[in-house]
Amino acid sequence: EVQVVESGGGLVQPGGSLRLSCVASGFTISTYWMSWVRQAPGKGLEWVANIKQDGSEKYYVDSVKGRFTISRDSAKNSLYLQMNSLRLEDTAVYYCVREGRYMDYWGQGTLVTVSS
């Protein structure tokens, strides 16, 4: 069974850092693009970043460029999102998603709250 499970969310002050993790099972992440998608409380979905199968290409939404870094560890079948210089507007549930021509498998999400 295909599954992705996120962890690492929590409460952080503005300007702080947090690292999200996502462990995949039932498939090998090195054969798929992987994405992070977020959803602010009561708001819609927003694509945040993605990474190519071999990690050679990474793309970000403009609002997180220079602050967030997506990475993967094939040996651990895991995806990561390093978030630095966090802002109030980064508060959201962050989903780890398997990506193809569409996003077919989503984790349950991990909540990141940026607040003083």
Place this chain on the structure above:
Amino acid sequence: QSALTQPASMSGSPGQSITISCSGTNSDIGSYNYVSWYQQYPGKAPKLMIYDVNKRPSGVSNRFSGSKSGNTASLTISGLQAEDEADYYCCSYAGSSSWVFGGGTKLTVL
């Protein structure tokens, strides 16, 4: 990267059909046939309902269908059922390996 435009809310009675629109631009919907739709219940993860404009994943009811014309995509739900009450999001490939979502439509089954 501007969000795709969806109606904020729609409603319908059981048995009726409804169509949710998703308006984009020549840079996203108008240029690619990589439009997908997601259903989301409160507190739950989104679920893929339609991909590649009009294809249904295995297990999704054939009451759900998708289409596209120009810069606008649509999701039609026929024979509305109470369980269809949820939020629906469209998504399109936007080039340069990026994606854009719609703002979401809250569907109420009266």
